[in-house]
Ligand code: PMP
C-alpha cells in the first residue's frame with residue numbers, strides 16, 4: 001500500500017494522554033488528566049469481585065443488566081422527576097465517550113450541522129466529522145463562559161441537527177442555570193433539533209441544583225442525556241456510563257451501540273447496581289466532598305502568582321498565569337510540568353480555533369497530600 005488517506009487528518013493524540021505521559025516521564029505531580037488519586041468505595045470493589053466469582057462472566061444484555069437500569073431509573077426519578085422506562089429508554093455504555101460517540105453517530109448525517117460550545121470537550125468534533133457533519137462552534141468568553149443565547153439563535157438554521165451541551169462544564173467549571181435551559185427550550189421548541197447533554201459531572205456541582213435536560217418534558221423528549229459512573233464513584237478506569245433518551249431515540253442509539261460495543265463489562269454493572277442500592281446517598285455527598293477539595297486547593301494557591309477563576313462544578317480549576325510569564329498555554333503547561341513538577345492541561349486544547357486565553361486547568365480530584373505537595377511547588381513558581 002502506498003498511502004493511507006486519513007479520515008481525521010487534523011487529529012493528533014488527545015491532550016490528556018500527552019500530558020499524563022509527560023507527567024510520568026518527568027515525575028511531575030499529575031493535575032492534568034482528570035482522574036482521582038484515591039480509591040473507589042470498598043463495597044464497590046468487594047461487589048465486583050463477588051460477581052466475578054459468582055459467575056457473571058459472560059455477555060450481559062445488550063442494553064445493560066436490569067438491576068443497574070432500575071437503579072439508574074430510580075436515581076433519575078428522585079433527582080429530576082423524570083420517569084425513564086428501564087426497557088426502552090436507558091442504555092448502559094462503555095463510558096460517556098462511547099455514549100456521546102454513539103448518540104452522534106445515530107443522529108448526524110452528512111451535511112448536518114451540530115452546535116457545540118467552546119471550550120469543547122475533545123471527543124465531540126472528531127465524532128461529528130466522522131459522520132460527515134459540520135460543527136458550528138460558539139465560543140464562550142472568559143471569565144464567565146456564559147452562553148450567549150442571541151448567538152445560539154443566530155447559529156440555528158434548517159441544517160441544525162444537534163446541539164451538544166456540557167454542564168457542569170469541563171474545563172471551565174461553569175454551570176448552566178434553569179434560565180439557560182428555558183432559553184434553550186424556547187429556541188428548539190418548534191424544530192426537530194436533537195439535544196445531547198454531557199452531564200458526567202451532574203453530582204459535582206457547588207451552586208446547584210443541576211439543570212439537567214431530563215428535568216423538563218419539553219427538553220427530555222428530544223434529548224440524549226449522558227452521565228458517567230467514572231466521575232461519580234471514582235472509577236474512571238472502569239469506563240461505564242449510561243445514556244437516557246426517549247424510546248424512539250434510544251432505539252436508534254441501540255442500533256449503533258449493538259455494533260459498536262454490543263454491551264459492557266458484566267460484573268462491574270452488577271456491582272454498581274448493588275452499590276447504588278446499598279448506598280443511595282453516595283452521589284448526593286459528592287458535591288460537599290469535592291467542594292472541600294476545591295477550597296483546599298484554592299487555599300493552597302492563595303499567595304501564588306496564579307489568578308484563579310470561579311469553579312462552580314466539576315473537579316477542575318482554571319487559572320490565569322500572565323503574572324508569571326506570557327508563554328503560549330501549551331508551552332506553559334509543558335514548562336510547568338518539566339521545570340516545576342506540576343502537570344496541567346492548556347485550555348487552548350479545548351478550542352477548535354486554537355484561541356489561547358492564557359489559561360491552564362488543574363484537576364483537584366486528589367488527596368490533600370497531593371494537593372498540598374502541588375501547592376508548595378506552585379507557590380514557588
Ligand atoms: N465528557 C466530559 C465533559 C468529560 O470530562 C469526560 C471525562 N473526563 C467524558 C465526557 C468521558 O467520560 P468517560 O470516561 O466516562 O468516557
Ligand code: GLN
Pocket residue numbers: 014016017032033034035170
Ligand atoms: N475527561 C478527562 C479530562 O478532562 C480525561 C478523559 C480522557 O483521558 N480521555 O481530563
